[in-house]
Amino acid sequence: xxxxxxxxxxxxxxxxxxxxxxxxxxxxxxxxxxxxxxxxxxxxxxxxxxxxxxxxxxxxxxxxxxxxxxxxxxxxxxxxxxxxxxxxxxxxxxxxxxxxxxxxxxxxxxxxxxxxxxxxxxxxxxxxxxxxxxxxxxxxxxxxxxxxxxxxxxxxxxxxxxxxxxxxxxxxxxxxxxxxxxxxxxxxxxxxxxxxxxxxxxxxxxxxxxxxxxxxxxxxxxxxxxxxxxxxxxxxxxxxxxxxxxxxxxxxxxxxxxxxxxxxxxxxxxxxxxxxxxxxxxxxxxxxxxxxxxxxxxxxxxxxxxxxxxxxxxxxxxxxxxxxxxxxxxxxxxxxxxxxxxxxxxxxxxxxxxxxxxxxxxxxxxxxxxxxxxxxxxxxxxxxxxxxxxxxxxxxxxxxxxxxxxxxxxxxxxxxxxxxxxxxxxxxxxxxxxxxxxxxxxxxxxxxxxxxxxxxxxxxxxxxxxxxxxxxxxxxxxxxxxxxxxxxxxxxxxxxxxxxxxxxxxxxxxxxxxxxxxxxxxxxxxxxxxxxxxxxxxxxxxxxxxxxxxxxxxxxxxxxxxxxxxxxxxxxxxxxxxxxxxxxxx
Amino acid sequence: xxxxxxxxxxxxxxxxxxxxxxxxxxxxxxxxxxxxxxxxxxxxxxxxxxxxxxxxxxxxxxxxxxxxxxxxxxxxxxxxxxxxxxxxxxxxxxxxxxxxxxxxxxxxxxxxxxxxxxxxxxxxxxxxxxxxxxxxxxxxxxxxxxxxxxxxxxxxxxxxxxxx
Numbered sequence: 001x002x003x004x005x006x007x008x009x010x011x012x013x014x015x016x017x018x019x020x021x022x023x024x025x026x027x028x029x030x031x032x033x034x035x036x037x038x039x040x041x042x043x044x045x046x047x048x049x050x051x052x053x054x055x056x057x058x059x060x061x062x063x064x065x066x067x068x069x070x071x072x073x074x075x076x077x078x079x080x081x082x083x084x085x086x087x088x089x090x091x092x093x094x095x096x097x098x099x100x101x102x103x104x105x106x107x108x109x110x111x112x113x114x115x116x117x118x119x120x121x122x123x124x125x126x127x128x129x130x131x132x133x134x135x136x137x138x139x140x141x142x143x144x145x146x147x148x149x150x151x152x153x154x155x156x157x158x159x160x161x162x163x164x165x166x167x168x169x170x171x172x173x174x175x176x177x178x179x180x181x182x183x184x185x186x187x188x189x190x191x192x193x194x195x196x197x198x199x200x201x202x203x204x205x206x207x208x209x210x211x212x213x214x215x216x217x218x219x220x221x222x223x224x225x226x227x228x229x230x231x232x233x234x235x236x237x238x239x240x241x242x243x244x245x246x247x248x249x250x251x252x253x254x255x256x257x258x259x260x261x262x263x264x265x266x267x268x269x270x271x272x273x274x275x276x277x278x279x280x281x282x283x284x285x286x287x288x289x290x291x292x293x294x295x296x297x298x299x300x301x302x303x304x305x306x307x308x309x310x311x312x313x314x315x316x317x318x319x320x321x322x323x324x325x326x327x328x329x330x331x332x333x334x335x336x337x338x339x340x341x342x343x344x345x346x347x348x349x350x351x352x353x354x355x356x357x358x359x360x361x362x363x364x365x366x367x368x369x370x371x372x373x374x375x376x377x378x379x380x381x382x383x384x385x386x387x388x389x390x391x392x393x394x395x396x397x398x399x400x401x402x403x404x405x406x407x408x409x410x411x412x413x414x415x416x417x418x419x420x421x422x423x424x425x426x427x428x429x430x431x432x433x434x435x436x437x438x439x440x441x442x443x444x445x446x447x448x449x450x451x452x453x454x455x456x457x458x459x460x461x462x463x464x465x466x467x468x469x470x471x472x473x474x475x476x477x478x479x480x481x482x483x484x485x486x487x488x489x490x491x492x493x494x495x496x497x498x499x500x501x502x503x504x505x506x507x508x509x510x511x512x513x514x515x516x517x518x519x520x521x522x523x524x525x526x527x528x529x530x531x532x533x534x535x536x537x538x539x540x541x542x543x544x545x546x547x548x549x550x551x552x553x554x555x556x557x558x559x560x561x562x563x564x565x566x567x568x569x570x571x572x573x574x575x576x577x578x579x580x581x582x583x584x585x586x
Numbered sequence: 587x588x589x590x591x592x593x594x595x596x597x598x599x600x601x602x603x604x605x606x607x608x609x610x611x612x613x614x615x616x617x618x619x620x621x622x623x624x625x626x627x628x629x630x631x632x633x634x635x636x637x638x639x640x641x642x643x644x645x646x647x648x649x650x651x652x653x654x655x656x657x658x659x660x661x662x663x664x665x666x667x668x669x670x671x672x673x674x675x676x677x678x679x680x681x682x683x684x685x686x687x688x689x690x691x692x693x694x695x696x697x698x699x700x701x702x703x704x705x706x707x708x709x710x711x712x713x714x715x716x717x718x719x720x721x722x723x724x725x726x727x728x729x730x731x732x733x734x735x736x737x738x739x740x741x742x743x744x745x746x747x748x749x750x
Contacts, residue, residue: 138605166656199598199749324651324654
């Protein structure tokens with residue numbers, strides 16, 4: 001390059017900074033920095049060495065070294081659920097990339113914003129069965145909202161911006177960006193992009209106003225309404241508006257697994273969770289309603305049960321950002337396609353135009369509330385703990401709520417412990433609850449807890465897990481120890497794949513085929529200690545509270561092995577394929 | 587009620603888009619009867635014509651799911667509009683009844699592209715009905731091979747499919 005002074009031709013050149021050339025690896029980090037990313041969860045590998053060399057040279061973005069790429073995806077997922085911002089993860093090509101699939105599918109099913117970067121073999125080798133090559137764009141096409149293969153370094157910056165935009169707008173979801181090794185070394189001008197404009201991607205934000213008028217009219221005409229609230233409310237940050245809306249009209253609120261915390265669980269209008277393991281009263285209300293006001297759910301089969309018998313007497317209003325979610329399982333009377341927050345502001349304004357009508361309406365549905373109360377008294381969720389008897393799992397979960405006063409983030413794995421937590425723990429705030437709802441991913445809880453703890457260092461984070469689930473990603477205890485993340489893991493240990501055993505008990509003649517884990521059960525206390533974490537054990541009801549208090553005192557990751565009654569079941573239960581009001585009761 | 591639908595889709599002309607569209611059909615268990623795709627006058631855009639069948643509810647889902655794809659710009663179901671459909675078919679027939687085959691071709695407005703001792707290759711263009719007729723007429727003379735392009739469709743009148 002010439003070092004002689006350049007002759008200035010015009011004023012324009014004076015004011016324009018010289019274009020900055022950077023390597024793909026540098027563009028990658030600079031673009032993430034511009035987007036406000038502070039944490040990446042990742043694992044290095046051959047094709048990512050230029051990227052990791054740049055990570056080494058900077059200190060603006062923190063890189064968390066996981067122990068398995070699946071862990072990285074769930075950490076990014078936990079980070080995203082508690083902050084609402086896209087979680088970011090990084091994995092190498094081939095096996096590193098394929099290990100992200102479960103985490104991507106989990107985020108996809110639960111509409112979690114995530115951007116996953118994978119390394120790829122150099123462009124000339126793609127398609128040649130090169131060492132550690134996998135067609136990850138092909139593999140993840142059905143389990144990402146969108147994905148990219150960056151073949152030219154000049155596209156890298158734009159594609160990263162688009163990936164974040166797609167992940168976090170409309171119905172949020174995971175986006176994968178695959179970057180070949182030679183692209184990370186090639187150089188291009190860094191443009192400092194600030195705006196994304198895509199021809200084919202324009203998320204709709206506001207429903208048609210005529211339909212909103214119609215929806216409010218339907219509510220005023222109803223006598224037995226239920227507000228059926230899903231995860232979309234949490235995703236759009238509309239919790240406060242839903243509360244105002246429900247209070248303004250005195251609507252009883254049934255909450256999906258994904259929606260927990262989106263409406264305060266302790267609120268007098270809350271009926272708690274609905275669906276397969278929802279409360280008797282909540283499911284009876286759903287199926288006897290004459291109107292469902294569905295705000296951000298997707299009529300999942302775990303909520304509706306037998307579709308032919310689901311809320312047959314009810315008219316249905318369905319608000320969702322995703323048009324394809326509306327009318328997919330259940331025909332609706334009024335479709336509202338748009339963002340819940342913006343739609344609810346309009347709906348509230350319509351309701352508030354006539355305060356007298358709203359007041360009369362609130363009065364008019366008193367009898368309906370009376371009926372729901374009666375159902376609640378008939379079959380409450382009940383789990384007496386004999387203080388001298390066996391430890392009951394529900395009691396452990398209740399005590400976690402008590403000792404934290406509910407002021408904590410809770411993640412779970414999948415199974416009985418997940419359903420007990422959803423039934424018992426009254427989530428009162430949004431974004432305090434991370435669970436794999438749609439995909440049902442065992443192994444989600446611990447890494448998700450680490451991601452949540454990274455995002456919220458000052459909060460208490462509890463991972464409630466099972467003896468089966470925890471063993472699927474227990475290696476992430478190493479990550480917790482390395483980064484001093486004081487996550488508390490409570491294993492509800494019944495020595496079984498509990499939910500599988502429960503189904504085998506009820507529907508497969510007590511034949512516990514391959515669901516007994518007793519023989520290989522590790523000593524969790526020693527296991528925790530081997531990783532450098534704290535291990536505690538508890539099997540007596542009286543010890544639960546002291547053990548939990550001790551765990552909270554320690555500023556280290558803690559694993560508590562709660563050995564509980566082996567054959568406790570999650571009840572009530574709607575057997576798969578049955579009608580919502582056809583429940584097995586305690 | 588199940589019926590045929592002809593759907594026009596304008597997509598960004600990028601690699602992988604066809605796989606996304608086809609993958610959507612296979613992952614949701616929808617059927618594709620025919621799919622044809624080519625670049626438009628704008629080289630950044632491609633146009634697909636997809637013929638599928640299903641109940642109104644299924645086709646509504648297909649259209650919503652197509653709209654959801656990031657590379658998809660416009661989707662229109664032409665079935666409810668006045669539209670023209672065309673498909674081309676190449677039919678290779680045994681040379682035995684050459685004179686008869688050529689007569690049939692002429693009657694159908696088809697062209698013979700090859701005509702020798704080995705085979706007669708006939709090009710037929712038309713709507714589904716025209717192609718059906720041609721195949722039926724040539725069948726008795728020994729069809730050796732058939733290749734079809736898949737349907738393309740365009741709406742009648744001034745309306746055009748435009749990108750956002």
